[in-house]
Structures are given as C-alpha cells and as structure tokens.
Amino acid sequence: MQHLIRTADFTKEEILELFDDARMFLDMESNEVLKGKIIVNLFFEDSTRTRSAFEMAAKRLGAQVISLDVGRSSRSKGETIFDTIANINAMSPDAITIRHSECGLPGSLIEHVNCPIINAGDGKHAHPTQALLDLFTMYEHFDGDLEGKKVAIIGDVKSSRVAGSNRRLLPRFGMEVCFVAPDCFKYESNEFKQYDKISDVIDEVDVIMSLRTQLERHNEVYFQSLNDYAKDYCITKEVFGDRNILLLHPGPVNRNIDISDEMLSDPRNKILEQVKNGVAVRMAILKKLIK
Numbered sequence: 001m002q003h004l005i006r007t008a009d010f011t012k013e014e015i016l017e018l019f020d021d022a023r024m025f026l027d028m029e030s031n032e033v034l035k036g037k038i039i040v041n042l043f044f045e046d047s048t049r050t051r052s053a054f055e056m057a058a059k060r061l062g063a064q065v066i067s068l069d070v071g072r073s074s075r076s077k078g079e080t081i082f083d084t085i086a087n088i089n090a091m092s093p094d095a096i097t098i099r100h101s102e103c104g105l106p107g108s109l110i111e112h113v114n115c116p117i118i119n120a121g122d123g124k125h126a127h128p129t130q131a132l133l134d135l136f137t138m139y140e141h142f143d144g145d146l147e148g149k150k151v152a153i154i155g156d157v158k159s160s161r162v163a164g165s166n167r168r169l170l171p172r173f174g175m176e177v178c179f180v181a182p183d184c185f186k187y188e189s190n191e192f193k194q195y196d197k198i199s200d201v202i203d204e205v206d207v208i209m210s211l212r213t214q215l216e217r218h219n220e221v222y223f224q225s226l227n228d229y230a231k232d233y234c235i236t237k238e239v240f241g242d243r244n245i246l247l248l249h250p251g252p253v254n255r256n257i258d259i260s261d262e263m264l265s266d267p268r269n270k271i272l273e274q275v276k277n278g279v280a281v282r283m284a285i286l287k288k289l290i291k
Contacts, residue, residue, distance in 0.1 A: 002289055003117045005107040007128045007169040014288075019136055021284035022277065025060070032062035033287055037094040041067040042084075043120065044100045049251050049275065050120050050130070054097050057282035063094070063290075081105065082112060089113045094290050098122075116289040124159050129285060130250050131165035133278040135173065137270055138207060140277075141246055147174035152201045154180040155211035155233055155258065157187045162250045163211060167192060178205075182232070185213075197232065198239055207246040210235050210258045226257045236260040246270060 003009060010018070039058045043051050051067065058065045068088075081100070088096065095116045098106050103123035110117055121127040139146060151170055157163040157179045167177050167187075178193040178201060179186065186194055195201050198208075213229055234257060235247060247269045253259055263269055 001114075001116060003107075003110055004128055004285060004289065005110070005117065005119045006126045007131050007165055009128070010132075012172055015132065015135070018132065018281065018284040018288060019139060021287060022136055022280040023140075025280040025283040026276070028060065028276075028279070030060045030062070034058065034094075034290055035062035037061075037063040037290055039063050039065050039095045039097065039286070039290075040088055040093045041065060041120075042088075042096060042098040042100075043067070044081075044098070045121070047099055047120070049278075050099065050127075053275070053278045053282055054118075054120065054129075056279050057286055060279070061283055061286060063286070066093075082109070085109050085112050089115070095286065118285065118289065121161055124161055124164065126165045127161040127250075128165050128169075129278070129282055130162050131169045132285070133274060133281040134162075134166055134209065134248060134250070135169055136281050137248065137274050137277050138175075138246065139173075141270065142206075146170075148176070149174075149206040150176045150178065150201075150204055151207040151209060152178050152180050152195075152198075152205045153209045153211065154198060154235070156185045156213045157181050157211065158185045160211050162209075163187065166209065180233070182229070198235075202239065202243065202245075205245060207248060208235060209248045209250075210253075211250065212252060212254055212258055226254065230257045234258065234260055235263050237262045237266065240266070240268065244268075248274060251275070 041051060041054055055065050093115055095118060097118045097120050099120040101123050103125035106117055106119040106122050119126060119128055142149060153163050170177050180195045180198055180201060213226060245268060249259060249271050255261055
C-alpha cells in the first residue's frame with residue numbers, strides 16, 4: 001500500500017507515469033476506473049479549490065465521495081484526530097484525503113489505517129498534489145524540457161506549504177528554484193538563492209509563481225496594509241513587460257495584491273490551466289493509489 005504525504009513518496013519515474021495518465025484525463029470525460037470505491041475527505045481547514053478538485057477527480061473516476069465536516073462534529077465533542085481516523089478506518093474506505101493545520105499530521109496517521117492517505121496540505125509543511133500539478137503545468141508548457149529552467153517563487157514563502165513542496169520537487173527535474181520576498185517572509189535557509197526585489201531576477205527566470213500572503217499564519221503585523229506589500233511584490237504588466245515568462249499561482253489570488261487585474265487576463269497567466277490540470281493530476285493520483 002502506498003501513500004502520498006510528500007512528493008518524495010513518488011519516484012521520478014512514477015511521477016512521469018502519473019503525467020501520462022493526467023494527460024489522458026485532461027478531456028475531463030468521466031469513466032468508471034474507480035467504480036465502487038469510496039473516498040473520505042477530511043478537511044480540518046477551509047478549502048474550496050483543493051477540496052472541490054479532489055471531489056471532482058474522484059467522481060470523474062466513478063468513485064463515491066464522503067466529505068466529513070469534522071470541525072463541527074467529532075472534534076467539537078473532544079474526540080482526538082487519531083480516534084476519528086480509527087473510526088473512519090473501521091468503515092473500510094478505499095482512501096482518505098486529509099488537510100490539517102498541524103505539520104506532519106497526515107504522515108503520523110499512516111500506521112492507523114488500512115488504506116492510502118493523501119495529504120491535501122499540512123500546516124506550513126507540504127502540499128504534494130499542488131506541487132505535482134504545478135510541475136505538470138510547466139512540463140506540458142515546455143514540452144517536457146525542464147532542465148535548466150528557472151522558477152522564482154514570490155511572496156510569503158516562509159508560510160507556504162506550496163513553496164515547501166515545490167522547492168523539494170522541481171530540482172528533481174532539473175529546475176532551479178529561487179525565492180523573492182521581503183525579509184519577514186523569507187525562507188529560513190541558505191539552500192536556495194533569495195532576493196529582495198522582483199527586478200533582481202525578472203530577466204533570468206522562465207516561470208514566476210506568485211503566492212498569497214497568508215496573514216492568518218502570522219503572529220505579527222508586518223505591513224500596515226496589503227497594499228503596502230503590493231507596491232513591491234504585486235505582479236503587474238509593468239513588471240512583466242513583454243518577457244516570455246509563465247505566470248502561476250496556487251490560488252486563491254488576492255487581486256491587485258498578488259497579481260494585477262491586467263495580468264490575470266494576460267495569456268501568459270496559466271492559473272485556470274493549473275486548476276484544470278489539478279483535477280487531471282488528482283485523478284491520476286487516485287487511480288495510482290487505489291486501483
């Protein structure tokens with residue numbers, strides 16, 4: 001039995017095989033690969049995009065989905081997450097997808113289940129399915145030629161599990177990752193190049209991945225307003241110019257804070273393509289882990 005807790009759980013060869021399946025699933029035609037299977041979604045954090053993408057992926061494959069509102073039921077009654085998982089496991093689901101604010105929690109549940117666990121995001125740690133769909137989007141855009149491509153991840157990299165997963169995954173495919181952020185949002189490591197300004201790297205990169213400023217994950221107030229942050233880190237037409245750069249964002253986008261309205265309608269912006277790819281990639285992941 002295989003789980004997906006972090007991107008390292010899949011070999012490079014397995015990821016490329018996933019991409020072959022995802023490419024087939026891009027037509028969004030429903031099939032019955034997982035007919036009769038039951039998938040339980042446990043989202044302890046609010047989510048629209050990821051949760052709906054998992055539900056859509058499962059239903060496209062013919063599986064049944066049970067999305068439990070654990071925040072208002074078992075947890076509110078004092079039940080531990082381990083007891084919740086044990087009870088759900090006793091009902092024999094075919095997979096459990098979980099999002100939780102505690103770093104490392106999905107991985108700690110593996111020994112308590114008899115089915116695959118899929119990490120849909122844990123704290124600031126990891127978001128493997130997002131990183132895989134990001135990689136797939138770039139892989140398709142560059143026709144598989146990722147070697148040497150440079151990706152600048154811009155914004156609140158310190159709090160971002162998306163940045164965490166991408167910094168571990170992308171170099172495995174020959175891509176160079178760097179970060180652009182104010183000091184308060186910088187990644188606390190010398191492992192990757194870090195810059196203060198977008199202008200420091202804009203002429204060197206092939207991809208810009210903008211991130212949402214996650215104020216809910218900070219205990220301090222770093223900016224008087226998000227507009228103060230946007231003055232230096234919002235992706236605008238003026239910043240991009242006529243450069244041939246791919247623009248990505250994991251969503252949700254804070255308009256005119258992360259990315260300007262004008263750039264959200266620019267053809268170099270592939271955010272909605274990421275959303276579509278996210279369903280296809282998650283279909284491929286469910287097929288791999290459950291079938």
